[in-house]
Amino acid sequence: MLNLYTFAFAKNIKINKLKEMFWRDDLKKHEKLLFHGAKSKIDGKIDIHRGRHNNDFGQRFYAGESYEQAISFVSGFENSSVYYICFNDDDLTCKRYEVNQEWMMTIAYYRGALDEYKNHPVIKKL
Structure with a gap:
């Protein structure tokens, strides 16, 4: 070995x-x-x-x-x-999750890091 x-x-x-x-x-x-x-x-x-x-x-x-x-x-x-x-x-x-920007933003949203943007169309789509 x-x-x-x-x-x-x-x-x-x-x-x-x-x-x-x-x-x-x-x-x-x-x-x-x-x-x-x-x-x-x-x-x-x-x-x-x-x-x-x-x-x-x-x-x-x-x-x-x-x-x-x-x-x-x-x-x-x-x-x-x-x-x-x-x-x-x-x-x-x-x-299955693909690790990409959308996935990272979803994680950030559920961790509360994007609360101030919760009404933004991109965040609502997540």
Whole structure:
């Protein structure tokens, strides 16, 4: 394993990207891979009722498609971990968000940062 890290460092290959590529290589048809950054260890089953109440979209278990993003959310915490979740999405109904300016403005609105513009047509559309 040390040789792999030495090679990656010498070639300026990001180790986190390399890990993610290995995990994705094993995916089968209709399988998806998501990542969750946790400030502490997750004990037991995933429970959407254990999360914070003041998350952007309510109390849920949040996961995303980027390993690096999951790490960025928890890297400053001493006992943090990043989990990857592999699942089959054949019969899954889900809501997908594209991270763009409209998404960021929606988050800012629900956090109360755009209250003074609540009557603006762009904000009303959100």
